Amino acid sequence: MLLQANIGGFQGRPATVLAVLDENEQRLYIDRAIALRKERAKNEHGEMAGLITNQPQKDFDYSFSEKDFRQAFQDFRFYHNSSRLTFGQLAKQAIPAVEIDKITENGTNFAIYGEITNEQFAVIALCFFAKKTTQMQDSLNAFEHYSDFNEWITI
Structure with a gap:
């Protein structure tokens, strides 16, 4: 599955990062980082990329924010x-330079060393989007299996 992140507001110019998600293996391949491209990328079969962004635009799948x-x-x-x-x-x-700063009762705090660029933050956003995508697909697959199971039940 082709994924695209459009990110701005950090160090440098707004950027687009393209990635490929292997949903079965939960592997994420970051293919390229380029200048911001608002239109969705397409794969070789013409399928549109899933798009996460923190930039104002009309066409996207997830609006990435501080939350x-x-x-x-x-x-x-x-x-x-x-x-x-x-x-x-x-x-x-x-490639982001992120490390765990400390772990507290409220969760993990992360430290970013140096100025994080838009490309680096786009990779972090893509990891978030990829994880959400695989979780959603796993839920849909479970529902299909449950639906198949219900077909066998007779009362």
């Missing part, structure tokens, strides 16, 4: 620490 940051950092750590996050040559500048 999502803590979960987004946790999702980034999930993909990063489980070796499910890889970067192509055209996306090397988008």
Whole structure:
């Protein structure tokens, strides 16, 4: 599945980062980071990318905001620490430098070292979006299995 993040408001120019999500393996491949491109990317089959953004635009799937940051950092750590996050040559500048600062009763606090760029924050947003997408797909699959199970029940 093709994913796209359009992010601005951090260091540097607003950016678009394109990624491919393997929903079965929950692997995220960050393909490239480019200047902001508001229109959705398409894959080789003409399917439109899922789009997460914090930029004002009409066509998107998820509006990324500050309320999502803590979960987004946790999702980034999930993909990063489980070796499910890889970067192509055209996306090397988008690798975020994020570390756990401390763990409290309120959750994990993350530290960003240096000025985080729009490309780097787009990767964090893509991890958040990928995790949400796989969770939603898992729920739909479970519902289908439950629906199939109900067909066998007779009263």
